[in-house]
Amino acid sequence: VQLQASGGGLVQAGGSLRLSCAASGLTFSSYAMSWFRQPPGKERQFVATITQNGGSTIYADSVKGRFTISRNNAENTVYLQMNSLKPEDTAVYYCATDLKYFGFGSTSPVPYIHWGQGTQVTVSS
DSSP states (O other), X not given: XXXXXXXXXXXXXXXXXXXXXXXXXXXXXXXXXXXEEEOTTSOOEEEEEEOTTSOOEEEOTTTTTTEEEXXXXXXXXXXXXXXXXXXXXXXXXXXXXXXXXXXXXXXXXXXXXXXXXXXXXXXXX
């Protein structure tokens, strides 16, 4: 399994970024997909997860209403649209899958063994 995240960068507070994660080596449409982030000096945090067909999503309270997770199963890609960015959103963002066939991915990073390489998001005040 390979997960390749991209789209990070430097943005001013209030701005937007769209992260992408291209997956290969798995039947992408069969599995829930998730985004996590790791701020400097902190543990990895859950951001969002999406079910296999993209019909349902869960978000961390800290990003609810600002971030949107989506997926394109035909292109084996999961996205994270990030709007109204805040300095506290600064982190390395990772896509991941815990290979769940049904329902959401876990909101804990513990069960995940497949991670992308991470993409840096820096929000300046």
